[in-house]
Amino acid sequence: MRQTVGSPVSGRLASPHTQPERSTRSRFSSHRSKTMILHIDMDAFYASIEQRDRPELRGKPVVVGGGGGRGVVAAASYEAREYGIHSALPGSRAVKLCPHAIFVRGRHAHYAEVGRQVREIFTRYTPVIQPLSLDEAFLDVSGTERLFGDAETIGRRIQTEIATELNLPSSVGVAPRKFIAKIASDYGKPKGFVVVREDQIHEFLDPLPVERVWGVGKVGAQRLHRLGLRRIADIRRYEESWFKQKLGSWGCHLWRLANGIDSREVVSDRRAKQISHERTFSEDQSDFEFLHSVVCFLCEQTAMRLRRHERKTATIGLKYRREDFQTFSKSKALETPIDDTASIIRVATELLHTMRQTQPRPVRLIGVSLSSLVSGDTPTQLSLFDNPDQGVAERRVDKVVDQLAKQLGQSQIYRAGSHHWRNRPRE
Template sequence: METAAVYRKIIHIDMDAFYASVEQMDNPNLRGKPLAVGGSETRGVVSAASYEARKFGVRSAMSGIQAKRNCPELLFVPPRFERYKEISKQIRNIFQDYTDLVEPLSLDEAFLDVTQNKKGNPSASLIAQEIRQRIFNEVGLTASAGISINKFVAKIASDYNKPNGQKTVNPEEVEQFLEELDIKKFYGIGKVTRDKMYHLGIFTGKDLKSKSKEFLEEHFSKSGLHFYNIVRGIHNSEVKPNRIAKSVAAEHTFTENLTSEIFMLDKLQRIAEELEKRLKKYNISGKTVTLKIKYSDFTIQTRSKTLPYFIADKGLLFETAQELLYQERMKESVRLLGISLNNLNTEMKKTVVVQLKFEF
């Protein structure tokens, strides 16, 4: 006698143009207008763009100069992360009414496992609809949702009916859904991997599925098995509400580019102080210090050093970062500096729960 397969019920909630939507909600004068959060028309990088701005090709990580070229009417506002975190906490409280299995990915998105939920509702689709309605009623913002049997498919599905929509991919629909998908829409496949797949004649999920496990492992190494599984709807990663931090970072973008290492030392000292505050707040230390340098041409360079002991002190952080700064000459003027610490003691203390940047 055959038994029916048991599937998880996973929801991916993704807020619509979150930072920009918060700004438009708080300031009625910005509603309906093309808006960029972060950057400016002379420098900086866009953190988020409203849907009105996206119609002109404005997107996150684009330089403010290019964004203004794309959309001459574009308005810029500075980010207010404390406000975004405040809103995120309200949204998280709504999630917690349905399940404790909530895994935040960032301020504006999260996975929820509602297989067993606090409402006793067997329909994940109805739960997603109810959550989205509550976010709109109680917070004033719209959200989109994807619903399926695993995190991978739910994440892809949440993009389908944006903004303010949702898509359910039922168990019997998963493989066909993935077969028909352009490979560039597969969550986790970036530009380099996409281009490599195109070169190998893999343009859709169906093309990917036609390749053997051996072929994929030959061309994509360890990722080959992952690609072989996901296109068949196999993705067993659980929703993990308590994720262990792997690194802690602090960085600063300058209003004017810096041309000399001497001018950078004062900035690095302040960054080290900020990083120390974050580390001490959560009782975290680490061994590997990484200096991040973004140049005026937007290229990024990192330099790292692993110490034989754990540190969290601003003095040692600065001293190591200074050593890394003088490791080689600057190739351009510098627009951003950052210090991160990884190889953390959280890897030994697996029960420590940390969420450094966001409380979602």
């Protein structure tokens, strides 16, 4: 999953970030219990795999997906990015931007397998791995320094092992907070390695454009710009209460991040308490059909992850952010836990109806969360369905869809309900 971030900051960080002075290191080594988080992100993952496997593609603009001008780009090599091609761009646009680009059909089962090989390297160093997608993950290495060295050493080792064993490029961010590690890995791309220490947080964050903060999309950035806030340092000049008044809970969250406050921990999927996905729109939306298709899409994504981890959910939640940045959430507790996509969509749709009745204003973000997770062995009462056969049939459909999505990629197989969102016009 791609986060919306602004235009990359040109240039690299000054040397203190990449080559820490010895004195800084030793001062920090006395705080061994301090949390250190790695964010590891493969560079142009699918395209890099194609270039690795087919040497004739190396050094050339390679685009995975979008061939023949159909569909959207799944990945673009760095050579292709120089022409302005990026993932999610319609194939027709990509062809126009770079007519001599080499379009390659995606091999999703293969990419998933390579993703597993990358994950295997992570597991050598810590069990606390939170994947964000096939090609990026957070790792909490706070507990493993004694065995392997400090976070920076572990990050270097992982990056080297990915390069030597899998022959693939990756970027690493090392920081005491999750969101900073994520910004840091992106900062040095490709083949980046950026370390941000506790006492460097403000120095690192302050000059960055507000778009770099996790969760600030295009609309959010525009809103901040209108308030005269362009860099993270601008946010820090105000009190939290001012943000709350202007932007509600989203503003408070932003203010906290800008000040380096982020208490979110790295949660491995195995012991996740909640599985959630959300989408921010580039324009505020009020069409029910559109919103419903987004909800269907988010249900498909979360339900698939739920089943992959052999869990069931007993609480389904809908998060809803209005155009004025007020955020609401509603959830429904179920009598028996479920894991089938159809039932999850049904409950989330009910919640969407209720939300639209009480909050008819345009929407800028919608999220679906599955919580109260239990083991996948917990029986589901088929009485949940009007007809027990329907329940059995739904689970069969899920099994087939999960299998095909694994082989073809999640963008290739989905329910009709999410079609509208998946095929929305993109710029």
